[in-house]
Amino acid sequence: MPNKSITYRPTDGSPVPALSICDHPLCYPTFLAKHRQRHGLNPACEPAKPNQDERNGVRGDLEAIPSSLTVQKSEQDKLLYMYERQKVIDLCSSYAYTLDSTMMNLDIAHDWANLFTEDCVVTYPFGTHIGKEGLAKFGMMAESRFTRMLHIASNFIVEFESDTVAHARYTCFATHGLHESDISKHFMEAGYYYSSFRRVSAADGYGAWRFSHLTLDMVWTLGESLGLNEPQNGLAETRY
Secondary structure: OOOOOOOOOOOOOOOOOOOOOOOOOOOOOOHHHHHHHHHOOOOOOOOOOOOOOEEOOEEOOOOOOOOOOOOOOOHHHHHHHHHHHHHHHHHHHHHHHHHHHOOOOHHHHHHHHOOEEEEEEEEEOOEEEEOOOOHHHHHHHHHOOOOEEEEEEEEEEEEEOOOOEEEEEEEEEEEEEOOOOOOOOEEEEEEEEEEEEEEEOOOOOOOEEEEEEEEEEEEEEEOOOOOOOOOOOOOOOOOO
């Protein structure tokens, strides 16, 4: 039987939930505990309970370790926070453009895979892959069916757990070309990325953010996907 990832949406006519639930601190409903702590309780709902479960190396709740990134006490702290936050967002933008660039040369998938940690866990609707090794092949077995792609990421929420760990939720809007010469023929989909990042050593000595965990939850699709989001036999390894 094919592996079914936690974000796979059935196409057999059964009811489909508006959002998938994954163990990420910024995913529904876990994010509500921190949201209501900041913005006020919801009198129509019971208090949200943080999820203490741990899967794929991501805690269900966000237990921040005090640092200049988690608590900004000075102007310098605020500048550092904005700088590191932008570095995380830049990484997400690099993910999108590098993935799109594989349509020019599939070997660029290895550059895309270099944006992840060695022990990363990556979940798409078609399956889950564990580890950087083999990640490029995993991605291209799905995406190489198209002729061009455009991935857009926006609506970023970034939270720092410590100086070396961060989490983000952001939207994905993706368009996939279906024809070599007719650019009007395409498949479209949109949803949410739930990502976690770890700072790793880099040649410049300052360290660089890399994806340690990425889950993509597709909320809607439009057009012929050529089987993109169907679970693939032998394509993914899953911990669920």
